[in-house]
Amino acid sequence: MTTLRRWWPWLGLVARLVVGTVWVAAGWLKLPDPAASVRAVRAYRILPESVVPLVGHALPILEIATGLLLIVGLGVRIAAIVSLLLQVAFIIGISSAWWRGLQIECGCFGGGGGTIPDATSKYPWEIARDSGLAILAALLVVWPRTRIALDNALFAPSYDDEDYKAEEPIR
Numbered sequence: 001m002t003t004l005r006r007w008w009p010w011l012g013l014v015a016r017l018v019v020g021t022v023w024v025a026a027g028w029l030k031l032p033d034p035a036a037s038v039r040a041v042r043a044y045r046i047l048p049e050s051v052v053p054l055v056g057h058a059l060p061i062l063e064i065a066t067g068l069l070l071i072v073g074l075g076v077r078i079a080a081i082v083s084l085l086l087q088v089a090f091i092i093g094i095s096s097a098w099w100r101g102l103q104i105e106c107g108c109f110g111g112g113g114g115t116i117p118d119a120t121s122k123y124p125w126e127i128a129r130d131s132g133l134a135i136l137a138a139l140l141v142v143w144p145r146t147r148i149a150l151d152n153a154l155f156a157p158s159y160d161d162e163d164y165k166a167e168e169p170i171r
Contacts, residue, residue, distance in 0.1 A: 012146030015136040016070045019083055022133060023067030029110035030060035040107025043114075044093045045100075062086070070140075073149020080140035087134035091127055098123040 030037045038056030041047065047055060066086070069079035090108070097104055103119040105112040106126050144151070 008143055009145065009147045012140060012143060013073075013148055015140055016073060016076065016146055016149070019080075019133055019136050019140070020067040020070030023063045023070065023083065025067075026109050027060040027063030027067065030063070030107075033110065034060070036111050036113060037107065039114075040105070040112030043102070043104040043107070043112065044097055045102070046093060046096060073146060073151050074154075076140055076144035076146065076149060076151055080137045080144060083137040084134055084141060087130050087137060091130045091134065094123050094126050094130070098127075 034057050037060055038053050041056040041059070042049070042052045062082070063086070066079050066082050069075050070083065090106075094106060098120055101120070103115045103117065105114050105116055105119065106122070107113055108126065140146075
């Protein structure tokens with residue numbers, strides 16, 4: 001456990017950058033065509049139509065904001081919780097589409113909503129990708145302190161907490 005504790009700040013930095021970059025890319029690719037984002041949300045046939053436009057328009061902004069917070073290391077635990085909840089929602093959505101036999105693009109990185117032949121063969125890979133990102137986000141929820149994070153400059157660690165005791169402060 002001591003080895004993990006020693007290396008986690010650096011591994012956590014990598015986790016933050018990976019998850020954050022994926023969120024920024026996913027949101028950024030959706031921004032130019034908000035109608036496609038709305039179509040992608042609608043294609044899953046899960047949400048009531050009254051909230052589909054709101055979710056479709058807000059999702060890219062939420063993804064970019066979450067990603068940027070993770071990349072700069074500000075509010076890491078909160079951003080990781082949002083990330084984890086989004087990943088779980090996406091896993092449920094893709095699983096539901098797969099189970100119901102829908103042949104749709106996931107819309108994860110823009111576009112989406114259209115039908116594509118043999119989409120179900122892509123669903124396991126999309127679920128695996130989102131599961132990996134969810135695991136990284138969950139680790140950041142539990143251990144949000146990482147290297148090169150604004151949180152470290154703004155909020156001093158609580159040395160009463162066993163998780164944050166170290167030979168030197170994390171910077």
